[in-house]
Amino acid sequence: MIPLKIVKRDDLPRNKAMLIRIASVALSIAFAGLVIALLGYNPITIFTSMVKGALGTKIRVQQTTLKAIPLLITSLGILVAFKMKFWNIGGEGQIMMGAFAASAVALNLNLPKPLMLLSMAVAAMVMGGLWAFIPAFFKAKMGTNETIFTLMLNYLAIKFVTYLQYGPWKDPAAQGFPKIATFSKEAILPSVGGVHMGWIIALILVVLVYVFLNHTKKGYEISVVGESIETARYAGMNISSVIIISMLLSGGLCGLTGMIQASAVEKTLSASLSANYGFTAIITTWLAGLNAIATLFVCVAFAILVQGGNYIQISMQVPASVADMIQAIILFFVLGSEFFLQYKVTFHKYFKVKKEAK
Amino acid sequence: MLVGFLAAAIIAGTPLLFATLGEIFSEKAGHLNLGVEGMMYMGAIVGFIVGLNTHNPILAMLGAVFAGSAGALLYAFLTVSLRVNQTVCGLTLTIFGEGFASFLGQRVMGSIVPGDIKSFFVARPIPLLSSIPYIGEIFFKQDVFVYFGYLTIILATYYLFRTKKGLNLRAVGESAAAADASGINVTLYKYAHILLGGALCGLGGAYMSLVTVPVWQEHIIAGRGWIAVALVIFASWNPIKAMLGAFLFGGLSILGFRLQSMGIRISQYLIDMLPYAATIIIVIISTRKNKKEDMPPADLNNPYFREER
């Protein structure tokens, strides 16, 4: 038997916790470097060019911001659900359905720009919210497991959009290429400072979600339901309504991501629009410790990683998959380090005493 | 016509069968592993590369077993020993597995499975059994890997419900604390079955790259790992039902093209929605019935720490 003793920590001073977190990130980068070296690349050049590629010039910073926006808004949506311990892993589907609703508005209505964008956003949030409402309803009324339910709804949404793209919504002007028509100018989000205005929306939402969760009665109810359904029942809360409201909000935020991506990035609807943001957001939300402000920083860090990965792919001919693997390795380390925040590992005194006795 | 379709459904369902069975083992040990897709990718690429270089189907499959369980080992270390959140860890494993396959796959992109392997996986009718009308045509004129699938399901069922080890495994998933107090080595059981699950997912992936598609291409697994996760619920953690579900969903995945070839115009993309919709309905129905035996293992997703007070 390994003479290790694992003890649950009572309380960890903040600076020590910070130290463990920093150490884990440093270790993960070192390990990722080792992997890169094994794959036959120079880790130092790879890392420096990743940073350069993400932050080196104004355009690259803009590119990084572009990656951070959808991730951040989706993470905020996921956060509202996770606070209630509702495992919404349906972000992908909610993004898709939001994008679908926004596209339906953009492609079929003829409105002046501000009104158009507003209707698209509202439609997207309602649709994303509804897509999240379905599992929330069944969870609230019947206690149905939401993890699998939301996961399945992702695929329904993606397949549905694929169907539209290859079928009824296929652009006849695209000469047989399976794509949906590009939006008109009225349906495209304006830029502010070189990046579409989604970044302003995202920052406002960080503050709103933070205040909502920490300083409102509804936010308090969400936390209580998350900690203990029985206590919420005892306190006379209407649990079904708390679940449904917070999931409408969660799905609504994800839906908004869909609208922003369709309007400002893709400028149309496509089956690859959600680009795994719904899944990545689960990881970022978790790493941020379910805190809205921390989510901002984690998402930016993540965007740097993604943008840096894209950059080395172009500039150094390193396959994108290497960046994916680096991402995963860093994640594994940071996730693993959570253990050391909660438990203390020491060599077993009991066995030491035994040895001395002999 | 129908017989041909059903026989093809079995081939399409075989990767799902292995992956679903793998996830059943993992969940019976109390671990929801959402890294099935990633482990299938790892098995698919390693199996493919080994096959390409050795021309040996057995070695290729062993390579896939190794790759799948390596991915599972990572997951097991993080979730069992370090008690990391299972959902997040599984998702990360999927990202990792896809990246891993995509990276290794660069050099073999578009390569075709060697002839000796292809010929190993041709249909080999089983004498007597294959002459049963209809049944024989559908089930017993398949390749060896499909037969291996039947065998695995039978063994898994026996193991889970007729042996003490299987009973112990179910106890671990239902209540790790009770299992531990009964003298069951909880950590060992968890590791062993998460790894076994990974190995089976790897096999399912390799069947995709070596037999179903026989060419290496990006996104070869195409969400089958997620269907497997859904199938586990569909099958209420029962290997036999998992097999039926896998063949059913396999059939659905090829139904659209069949119908189109018959002149019925219906989009495959709409049919593709059916397995997911079916799973949702199953999830709802099983909650409604509220039968304790059909519920997920009670300790699923809970980390276990013996000295927890």
Place this chain on the structure above:
Amino acid sequence: MEPVIAIEMKNISKAFGSVKANENVNLTVFNGEIHALLGENGAGKSTLMSMLSGIYTPDSGSISILGKEVEFSSPKDSIALGIGMIHQHFKLVDVMTAKENMVMGSKGIALRGKQLTKEMQAICDRYGLDIKPDKKVYEMSVGEKQTLEIIKVLYRGAKILILDEPTAVLTPQEIKRLFAILRNMKEQGCAIVIITHKLNEVMEISDRITVLRRGQSIETVETRDVEVSRLIEMMVGKKVDLALEKPHCCQDTPLLKVDGLYVSTKENKHALEDINFDLFPGEILGVAGVAGSGQKEICETIAGLLPAEKGRIFFENANILGKTPRDIIRLGIRMGFIPEDRLGMGLVGSMDMVHNMILRDYPNQPGFFLRRKESTKKAERLVEQLEILTPNVHHPIKKLSGGNIQKVLLGREIDSNPKVLITAYPARGLDIGASYKIYDLLNEQKKRGVGVLFIGEDLDVLMALCDRIMVFCGGKMTGIVNPEEITKEDIGLLMAGGSLEKGVQS
């Protein structure tokens, strides 16, 4: 003949973080004896036994079994040496049958159903036990579950048996049967350790007693040479007066009137059947019954958390049945409820005192935003009034001791000046000092004219504290009795579904 030493634990220490659960504890148990491990809640009894069963590993010290020094790294090692432990919270798998639970973890490959049934029958016959081999655990009563735990331990050939608070959930009659089984096993040479804090049971069953206090072993004595008062002194560390005050109660018009109440839940179709009783101002009405006889349901129905099938509940002549907790507050009815599961229902463990006060305060706050100021003041006031030990009011309450957690809950509920106070097992898991503090607080409420519904499990306490005792069995009320006029055995009879001639009131 020299008795054989079955267990010898020397200088055992074990700490959880900064809490020293055991410090240099010594214990010696002989074959063929029933040894009681006596101590208050939190004295370290369960921790000590968990080290003997391999659940915890000691920080230092040595354990010898039958004269041989051993080291356990898991329960498996302990089982292999013939040690079997029956935990207070049963370690059984709900969806499995009795025989599956019995065999799990044992050696071998094939699972042979018929043979297992036979083996189970053989054990039952030998020790006079009774159980259905194919019954699922989730269908079993508490008593059956305990029998199954005992069979499980015997099946593994245990010669050393440890029982952690085995009588806590049993009726007096079931306790008698359990004791008969234990005596039978003792005759067959087993060593038995029984953990308890109930003195009368210790005196009845044990041969020797080891007392633990604050993690240390105080003394080991022969049962026949010791007085109860001396044991209490050893447990608590000082002489204590255990007499409970019972202020006279004046009954006039009922405060709460429950009339023909029927409740069914998802798990239990007949959770409550035809319940009728009155609760008067200034009285403590006790509720006795085996765990799961409908206690939880009656509390929750009165508090408005559980819908009833039919019946009426009058609060000062207004029918409150069918009203939600929010409605009840809005009607100006002041009711306090201390649920059985404090951290899981009455409080939020991971939140601090302030946010646990908010749980009651926030519905009355106007507007959209959460106000913390008033609740912070209330929390600070309670800390002072009830002498709650906490670093500050912003400390997660689950890190407080059991007694302090209960003070937070009771304090919050009393602070709203309730007219009716519903309390379920308010002293469970608390040490003697803390328990009596809680009883005093309840008596204080009674003197103020509050009607208290007291769900209890310790019949001695129920009889000493309550003005009347209502007995439940399987969701039915089997009688309301005056504790002055009957015995504990009479209550036990009612708990098992019997009926009485004397002392019954309506």
